[in-house]
Amino acid sequence: xxxxxxxxxxxxxxxxxxxxxxxxxxxxxxxxxxxxxxxxxxxxxxxxxxxxxxxxxxxxxxxxxxxxxxxxxxxxxxxxxxxxxxxxxxxxxxxxxxxxxxxxxxxxxxxxxxxxxxxxxxxxxxxxxxxxxxxxxxxxxxxxxxxxxxxxxxxxxxxxxxxxxxxxxxxxxxxxxxxxxxxxxxxxxxxxxxxxxxxxxxxxxxxxxxxxxxxxxxxxxxxxxxxxxxxxxxxxxxxxxxxxxxxxxxxxxxxxxxxxxxxxxxxxxxxxxxxxxxxxxxxxxxxxxxxxxxxxxxxxxxxxxxxxxxxxxxxxxxxxxx
Amino acid sequence: xxxxxxxxxxxxxxxxxxxxxxxxxxxxxxxxxxxxxxxxxxxxxxxxxxxxxxxxxxxxxxxxxxxxxxxxxxxxxxxxxxxxxxxxxxxxxxxxxxxxxxxxxxxxxxxxxxxxxxxxxxxxxxxxxxxxxxxxxxxxxxxxxxxxxxxxxxxxxxxxxxxxxxxxxxxxxxxxxxxxxxxxxxxxxxxxxxxxxxxxxxxxxxxxxxxxxxxxxxxxxxxxxxxxxxxxxxxxxxxxxxxxxxxxxxxxxxxxxxxxxxxxxxxxxxxxxxxxxxxxxxxxxxxxxxxxxxxxxxxxxxxxxxxxxxxxxxxxxxxxxxxxxxxxx
Numbered sequence: 001x002x003x004x005x006x007x008x009x010x011x012x013x014x015x016x017x018x019x020x021x022x023x024x025x026x027x028x029x030x031x032x033x034x035x036x037x038x039x040x041x042x043x044x045x046x047x048x049x050x051x052x053x054x055x056x057x058x059x060x061x062x063x064x065x066x067x068x069x070x071x072x073x074x075x076x077x078x079x080x081x082x083x084x085x086x087x088x089x090x091x092x093x094x095x096x097x098x099x100x101x102x103x104x105x106x107x108x109x110x111x112x113x114x115x116x117x118x119x120x121x122x123x124x125x126x127x128x129x130x131x132x133x134x135x136x137x138x139x140x141x142x143x144x145x146x147x148x149x150x151x152x153x154x155x156x157x158x159x160x161x162x163x164x165x166x167x168x169x170x171x172x173x174x175x176x177x178x179x180x181x182x183x184x185x186x187x188x189x190x191x192x193x194x195x196x197x198x199x200x201x202x203x204x205x206x207x208x209x210x211x212x213x214x215x216x217x218x219x220x221x222x223x224x225x226x227x228x229x230x231x232x233x234x235x236x237x238x239x240x241x242x243x244x245x246x247x248x249x250x251x252x253x254x255x256x257x258x259x260x261x262x263x264x265x266x267x268x269x270x271x272x273x274x275x276x277x278x279x280x281x282x283x284x285x286x287x288x289x290x291x292x293x294x295x296x297x298x299x300x301x302x303x304x305x306x307x308x309x310x311x312x313x314x315x316x317x318x319x320x321x322x
Numbered sequence: 323x324x325x326x327x328x329x330x331x332x333x334x335x336x337x338x339x340x341x342x343x344x345x346x347x348x349x350x351x352x353x354x355x356x357x358x359x360x361x362x363x364x365x366x367x368x369x370x371x372x373x374x375x376x377x378x379x380x381x382x383x384x385x386x387x388x389x390x391x392x393x394x395x396x397x398x399x400x401x402x403x404x405x406x407x408x409x410x411x412x413x414x415x416x417x418x419x420x421x422x423x424x425x426x427x428x429x430x431x432x433x434x435x436x437x438x439x440x441x442x443x444x445x446x447x448x449x450x451x452x453x454x455x456x457x458x459x460x461x462x463x464x465x466x467x468x469x470x471x472x473x474x475x476x477x478x479x480x481x482x483x484x485x486x487x488x489x490x491x492x493x494x495x496x497x498x499x500x501x502x503x504x505x506x507x508x509x510x511x512x513x514x515x516x517x518x519x520x521x522x523x524x525x526x527x528x529x530x531x532x533x534x535x536x537x538x539x540x541x542x543x544x545x546x547x548x549x550x551x552x553x554x555x556x557x558x559x560x561x562x563x564x565x566x567x568x569x570x571x572x573x574x575x576x577x578x579x580x581x582x583x584x585x586x587x588x589x590x591x592x593x594x595x596x597x598x599x600x601x602x603x604x605x606x607x608x609x610x611x612x613x614x615x616x617x618x619x620x621x622x623x624x625x626x627x628x629x630x631x632x633x634x635x636x637x638x639x640x641x642x643x644x645x646x647x648x649x650x651x
Binding site: 114 | 389434438440444445447451453454455456458462463578582585623624626629631634637640641642645
């Protein structure tokens with residue numbers, strides 16, 4: 001009985017949203033039309049990449065609110081570099097900028113000796129403001145379009161709209177990133193060290209796990225994945241604005257937590273995050289099809305975030321009692 | 323050297339305020355004259371009042387080792403409610419209900435944070451997100467205008483004068499400043515001279531020790547979130563009255579700025595230290611910074627960057643001081 005209860009709690013959010021999907025499919029048959037399913041697959045792109053990076057931060061026992069700022073900065077800088085540097089150069093430059101943003105966060109957290117999620121939350125929020133304002137200053141507040149460039153950037157167009165067989169290119173990028181990160185997290189010493197850091201920092205340090213390296217790694221990965229997400233995002237909409245990333249940080253955290261990665265750190269996996277993102281996207285899609293206003297969707301996301309954190313915490317409390 | 327280090331780490335707000343004032347003196351000419359004019363100084367005080375009122379409640383939660391990031395959401399929802407409810411009922415009742423809404427949200431926060439023991443930072447952020455969505459739904463994402471001069475007068479009126487700035491004539495004291503002072507005195511008393519206030523320091527210092535010493539930790543900590551929610555709603559009502567509109571957009575930045583302002587003053591997220599005075603100074607610093615940047619004519623994006631940098635620098639210092647303390651022990 002207890003075991004069933006645990007499994008039920010572990011996947012309660014999943015069951016809830018699957019129920020929601022079922023109800024939507026009955027009320028609104030458009031939900032299972034090929035066009036809508038294709039639409040869902042394309043939405044998978046940016047959010048899942050950002051959320052995969054966020055998974056490592058949360059597993060490591062920290063949090064990163066700066067991904068929105070990173071996405072803003074990377075999007076406007078990358079698109080303006082396409083003309084002078086060429087497409088490959090711009091792509092690499094964007095990814096490097098994202099990684100640097102992440103590394104700066106890690107540097108601030110390391111040098112200040114912040115060990116709690118709260119300290120990381122506020123420092124990364126401040127950095128998000130800084131990155132966003134840099135994006136605004138750099139772009140002068142204007143939006144850049146593909147058709148303003150000297151020639152159409154074929155590679156970015158392919159990232160945004162191309163297909164490999166039945167799968168979209170962004171979905172292939174996601175599968176590649178997922179495979180790499182999963183191997184890194186489960187099979188490599190540095191990846192395992194991240195889980196140990198999140199589980200108990202003091203114990204990890206005393207047993208010789210380099211927690212400094214873990215902190216640098218998790219934030220750099222988060223920055224890199226945010227940059228990758230930014231590139232897929234602006235390729236899909238063929239437009240980069242300095243506020244394009246707004247809301248990504250909360251959606252990514254929501255996806256990670258809903259997937260079942262615990263906010264206390266130490267437990268979680270990128271595969272759970274995939275599930276979480278699928279649920280967030282399905283939820284958005286269901287609410288859209290049901291005609292719920294975008295404001296109420298915002299409120300619904302907040303409510304689910306609160307509920308998921310509460311549930312995550314209940315599991316923890318019960319686990320301690322056993 | 324050691325004294326200098328202590329000054330910079332413990333009195334961050336005073337040091338930062340002194341730096342800003344020095345910059346404004348050094349700027350000279352018209353900039354200094356405008357900045358130090360009685361009109362500008364009073365205006366600055368007036369525009370910081372709402373931040374201070376929010377900060378008073380948040381200070382209690384931070385001292386008790388918690389945090390409240392839902393105040394931005396409470397602020398906007400109660401601000402919109404205070405105007406929309408006036409269509410159905412007399413103004414005083416509408417205002418009371420709007421403030422009670424904050425109390426209710428605070429109670430809910432307390433349930434989640436204290437009774438259910440969730441991480442306060444992330445869960446109140448979620449509640450704030452939820453409330454921002456509700457505010458947008460209520461207002462249809464448009465500003466909601468008020469058309470009651472009495473309502474507008476609550477925040478914009480003056481006492482002991484007519485509010486006219488002419489040479490050699492006392493303009494009076496803005497209502498907002500008076501409300502802030504009353505709240506300030508009440509909170510200073512609450513935290514210094516009541517057992518509730520003293521208990522908060524014990525709870526923030528060490529939750530378990532406080533519990534074993536016979537303090538009702540759950541009730542006391544729960545109360546801080548209720549108070550903080552109530553103060554946030556009061557701030558929302560006053561803000562709506564000041565702008566004569568309710569809107570869903572003011573909450574985005576406010577919650578984090580207020581929490582940072584409280585920490586800047588010297589109330590640490592580690593809990594157990596700090597006070598009302600310190601928070602007021604920390605929040606006035608942000609008001610001063612805003613005003614100084616406006617007088618200096620700094621473009622808004624650069625203002626945003628400067629503010630972000632100040633927030634990061636100060637929180638970095640807060641964590642660094644904690645680290646030094648840990649290493650000393």
